[in-house]
Amino acid sequence: MKSFVRQKGLVAPLDRANVDTDLIIPKQFLKSIKRTGFGPNLFDELRYLDEGYPGQDCANRPINPEFVLNQPRYEGASVLLARKNFGCGSSREHAPWALEDFGFRVIIAPSFADIFFNNAFKNGLLLIQLDEATVDQLFDAVDKTPGYRLDVDLVNQQILTPEGESIAFEVDAFRKYCLENGLDDIGLTLTDNSEAIREFETRHRAAQPWLFRDGAVRQA
Amino acid sequence: MAGQTLYDKLWASHLVSSRDDGTSLIYIDRHLLHEVTSPQAFEGLRLADRRPWRIDANIATADHNVPTSLKERSAGIAGIEDNVSRIQVQTLDDNTTSFGIETFGINDVRQGIVHIIGPEQGATLPGMTVVCGDSHTATHGAFGALAHGIGTSEVEHVLATQCLIQRKMKNMQVRVEGQLGPHVTAKDIVLAIIGRIGTAGGTGYAIEFAGSAIRDLSMEGRMTICNMAIEAGARVGLVAVDQTTIDYVKGRPFAPTPEQWDAAVENWRSLVSDDDAVFDKVVTLDAAAIEPQVSWGTSPEMVVGIHDSVPDPAQATDDTTRRGITRALEYMGLHAGQKMTDIQLDRVFIGSCTNARIEDLRAAAAVVEGRQVAGSIKQAMVVPGSGLVKRQAEQEGLDQVFRDAGFEWREAGCSMCLAMNADKLGAGEHCASTSNRNFEGRQGYGGRTHLVSPAMAAAAAIAGHFVDVREFVGTPAPTRRAVGL
Numbered sequence: 001m002k003s004f005v006r007q008k009g010l011v012a013p014l015d016r017a018n019v020d021t022d023l024i025i026p027k028q029f030l031k032s033i034k035r036t037g038f039g040p041n042l043f044d045e046l047r048y049l050d051e052g053y054p055g056q057d058c059a060n061r062p063i064n065p066e067f068v069l070n071q072p073r074y075e076g077a078s079v080l081l082a083r084k085n086f087g088c089g090s091s092r093e094h095a096p097w098a099l100e101d102f103g104f105r106v107i108i109a110p111s112f113a114d115i116f117f118n119n120a121f122k123n124g125l126l127l128i129q130l131d132e133a134t135v136d137q138l139f140d141a142v143d144k145t146p147g148y149r150l151d152v153d154l155v156n157q158q159i160l161t162p163e164g165e166s167i168a169f170e171v172d173a174f175r176k177y178c179l180e181n182g183l184d185d186i187g188l189t190l191t192d193n194s195e196a197i198r199e200f201e202t203r204h205r206a207a208q209p210w211l212f213r214d215g216a217v218r219q220a
Numbered sequence: 221m222a223g224q225t226l227y228d229k230l231w232a233s234h235l236v237s238s239r240d241d242g243t244s245l246i247y248i249d250r251h252l253l254h255e256v257t258s259p260q261a262f263e264g265l266r267l268a269d270r271r272p273w274r275i276d277a278n279i280a281t282a283d284h285n286v287p288t289s290l291k292e293r294s295a296g297i298a299g300i301e302d303n304v305s306r307i308q309v310q311t312l313d314d315n316t317t318s319f320g321i322e323t324f325g326i327n328d329v330r331q332g333i334v335h336i337i338g339p340e341q342g343a344t345l346p347g348m349t350v351v352c353g354d355s356h357t358a359t360h361g362a363f364g365a366l367a368h369g370i371g372t373s374e375v376e377h378v379l380a381t382q383c384l385i386q387r388k389m390k391n392m393q394v395r396v397e398g399q400l401g402p403h404v405t406a407k408d409i410v411l412a413i414i415g416r417i418g419t420a421g422g423t424g425y426a427i428e429f430a431g432s433a434i435r436d437l438s439m440e441g442r443m444t445i446c447n448m449a450i451e452a453g454a455r456v457g458l459v460a461v462d463q464t465t466i467d468y469v470k471g472r473p474f475a476p477t478p479e480q481w482d483a484a485v486e487n488w489r490s491l492v493s494d495d496d497a498v499f500d501k502v503v504t505l506d507a508a509a510i511e512p513q514v515s516w517g518t519s520p521e522m523v524v525g526i527h528d529s530v531p532d533p534a535q536a537t538d539d540t541t542r543r544g545i546t547r548a549l550e551y552m553g554l555h556a557g558q559k560m561t562d563i564q565l566d567r568v569f570i571g572s573c574t575n576a577r578i579e580d581l582r583a584a585a586a587v588v589e590g591r592q593v594a595g596s597i598k599q600a601m602v603v604p605g606s607g608l609v610k611r612q613a614e615q616e617g618l619d620q621v622f623r624d625a626g627f628e629w630r631e632a633g634c635s636m637c638l639a640m641n642a643d644k645l646g647a648g649e650h651c652a653s654t655s656n657r658n659f660e661g662r663q664g665y666g667g668r669t670h671l672v673s674p675a676m677a678a679a680a681a682i683a684g685h686f687v688d689v690r691e692f693v694g695t696p697a698p699t700r701r702a703v704g705l
Contacts, residue, residue: 016547017540018419018519022659027640031285031304033259033311035372051665054304083540085420088453089657090638091355092257093371114389114423114455115355119371172387173241185373186268189381193237193245197273197383200236200247210476210484211249211348213276 002124003182007105008151009078012068013142019082020089021116025098029054038094039101043069069102073146081138082109087116096120106152108159110135121175124182126154128169154180223494225391226458227426230366230491234349236383245383249348250365252334253280253321253375255312256640257353261376262315272319273382279343280316281324282309283333284640288603288630292642296327305641332606332632335359335573339443340608342472346461346488351378356573356656358449362442363469364461364491366426369450389456390424390500393493395431398507403689405583406441407575407654407673409433409505410448411513415523417503422454425501428493429459433507439468440579447574448656451520460492514560514686515658515671517548522658523671524560526688532556551660552668553648560686563670566649568593568600568681569663570627570674572637575654576605578612580674584654585618587678587693593626594684601628601643603635627681639664652680 029041031054040058045051047070049062063070069077080099086109087095096119099107107120108128120127130138141161142148151160154176159167171179178185205212224232236245258280265272272278285305292299297313300306309326316323324330330337335356338344350360350367353375360367374384394413414421427449434442442459449457459465466485469475476484511525522545524531530549533556536542549555554563570576570584581604593600602622604610610632613619619629636643637655645651645667654677658669672680679689 015540015543017544020519020657020659022638022657022662026661026665027638030256030640031302031308033263033308035260035263045661045665085423085453088419089355089450089659091353091357091369091371093260093353093373096371111420111423113420113453115369115371115450119373122371122373172243174239174243174385184268185385186264186270186377186380189245189377189383189385193381193383196237196245197247197381201274201382204247208347208484208487210480211345213474 001122001182001184004105004124004126004154004179006151006153006155007078008149009106010074010076011079011081011138011142011148011150012074012077013081013139014068015083015139017083018085018088021087021092021095022089024087024095025092026052028052030092030094035097036101038098039103042098042102043067076103078103079106079108079150079152080104081135081142082107083135084110084132086112087120088113091115091119093119093123096123096125100125108135108138121179122185124179126152126179128159130167130169134167222498223496225493225497225499226364226428226460226491227366227389227391227456228497230347230349231388233347234366242387244386244388246349246386247383248351248378249277250338250343250350251278251378252338252350252352252357253278253312253316254284254334254352254354255282255308256284257372258315258375259308259311260372261379262319264376265379270380272321272379275320277382278321278379279338280312280321281331281334281337282312282326284634284638285309286326286633287641288633288635288643290631293327293631302642329607329611332609333573333576333634335447336577336605336609339363339439340472340606342469342475345469345475346465346491351384355450356447358455358457359443359447359573361446361449361456361458362439363465364458364488366456368455389426392422392425392427392454392501392503393499394427394429395502395504396429396433396507397431397504398433400433400507400510401690403675403693404510404512405673405675406437406444408510408513409507410445411515411520411523411671412505412510414448414452414520415513416505417452419451419519419521420453422449422452425454426456426458427452427454429457434459435462438579439464440577443577444574448520451656461488512673512676512689514676516552516554516560517545518551518658518660519548520656520658520671522548526560526676526686528560530554530556530558530560562685563650564596564685565652565680566598567645567651568597568677569603569636569651569653569655570601570677571603571605571635572655573605573634574656575674576603576609578609580654581609581613581618584674584678585621587675587689588625588627588682589621591625591682593681596684597681599628600626600681601630601636603630604632606632625682636663638662652677652686
């Protein structure tokens with residue numbers, strides 16, 4: 001996983017609530033057995049005017065000029081400004097993979113869906129939850145200011161605006177630690193907890209042996 | 221000290237360790253795998269040279285991509301015509317074979333949608349933690365199990381460590397008291413709940429569904445409710461264990477052995493919230509007031525009773541909501557004030573992890589029996605949730621009821637719920653669907669989904685438009701093609 005410490009990035013606004021993961025990456029692209037290459041199909045049904053399919057060269061597809069990410073002023077954006085309940089629906093990690101592959105590193109919204117939130121942090125994305133009023137102000141500012149960039153500082157947990165304002169944000173200590181250091185949490189779990197897991201498992205098996213099949217499976 | 225909720229108990233009994241910031245390690249008893257969200261996890265294991273921690277905790281099956289036509293299915297994986305789908309299904313088979321994980325192959329009678337086969341096999345037990353790389357894993361909470369969907373990185377984490385890194389959720393109780401009206405079902409209850417609290421109403425919470433209307437439901441009905449907890453934003457849905465739960469589990473292939481049974485039941489009896497447990501939020505619904513529900517928009521919260529009309533964006537309380545309604549109406553090709561019963565349909569889909577269990581098929585067949593699918597319907601299909609559900613339905617003659625009426629009778633899989641296989645809507649087509657999500661493009665590019673119960677979908681298939689199933693079943697079944705209902 002890529003680490004994230006501090007980044008100043010162009011902001012793209014996606015002004016709709018309840019953006020679901022089907023919208024972020026439609027199901028036909030979930031047939032891939034890889035973790036990469038989803039960026040060209042991010043928001044596929046909003047970005048293009050035709051139906052996309054896996055393995056296609058998207059360079060020649062008709063573009064929806066009205067969609068925000070197709071507007072030249074947002075080209076190269078790495079901060080996505082969104083509305084409430086972003087990432088709701090399916091647990092597909094292809095959604096953060098697509099966002100990351102496209103070039104986003106930060107998403108700011110009033111709220112996020114739980115599963116998407118977990119998935120995003122495991123892929124080097126920083127998700128920042130701000131109150132509705134602050135998000136409204138940022139939408140206004142982005143709209144009025146071409147080239148609007150935010151300086152996102154994970155270490156000090158603050159966003160610096162071009163107006164010189166500082167917006168503080170919360171992040172779990174463990175998520176912050178993993179993100180700053182680009183750490184694979186499986187390695188951490190095994191290093192820190194293998195013994196605790198084994199001990200737990202022994203007690204658990206003694207208390208509820210029916211939870212362990214030990215290879216003995218009866219047929220239907 | 222206040223008592224514990226069911227969720228508190230399940231959390232405490234699986235807690236391995238905790239950090240100061242509340243980040244915790246939770247032990248996972250059952251891990252269900254399917255072809256779409258697992259390949260990258262297996263690849264990750266291989267790249268790091270790791271082995272699964274406990275093989276027997278895992279069960280795998282292919283469901284999302286599998287064709288539902290007998291022609292394609294009869295040739296096994298090789299018969300899958302879509303190359304990309306075939307590779308994904310084959311990859312699951314290769315991965316589970318090489319790691320030694322028990323797998324129900326695509327023509328095994330035990331194959332089906334993961335959330336149907338887990339309970340059916342007794343692989344989902346009360347008191348377990350159950351995870352799967354699929355958000356509808358909430359289904360298994362109907363057994364008093366702590367169950368939720370995870371992403372692919374977490375699939376890999378569970379495979380490698382038998383644990384998940386989690387933070388404890390808050391507790392919500394949704395109480396549904398009183399008696400449901402005739403032909404009003406679990407699906408209507410859960411749609412009404414989502415309509416009330418919204419698709420983000422349960423975010424950050426584990427929802428326990430309680431009250432007399434929930435206790436009166438069968439396990440199938442409870443699974444339908446918990447299944448859609450995620451559509452209310454809650455990863456976890458729960459129902460307390462009672463005799464209905466225990467009776468369902470008994471004798472299933474993966475259930476406790478006869479020697480273990482009494483101890484297991486004694487343990488399971490404690491899987492209820494204490495009387496003095498405190499919930500962070502409580503929502504109450506009157507079961508008798510719930511009408512058959514139909515969704516009109518592109519989010520499950522955009523739902524109304526069958527006798528209501530499509531809402532007017534002008535009445536929204538804020539700009540974001542108003543724009544959301546306007547956009548949904550445009551996508552759905554509906555206008556404000558339009559009666560739900562006036563929405564004409566093109567296709568009908570009875571299936572999915574929400575509503576493809578035997579009880580769902582029985583409810584639909586009871587409405588369909590002796591009637592004909594309306595001539596204006598291009599396709600009406602029934603996709604059983606598992607090979608065993610299909611076999612049971614055939615033993616009861618339900619397949620013949622559906623075929624006689626003009627429905628297609630398919631092989632088990634996720635099918636048109638998310639249209640990863642060949643079963644999909646065309647652009648602009650309206651579908652009465654017993655599935656769980658009406659998102660844009662979900663059932664096919666440009667497709668328009670309306671979420672309903674199996675009985676309501678069946679009635680809509682016969683009428684060609686939405687109709688109140690309670691009035692519909694009161695009319696005598698015509699002997700010929702139904703007209704002018």
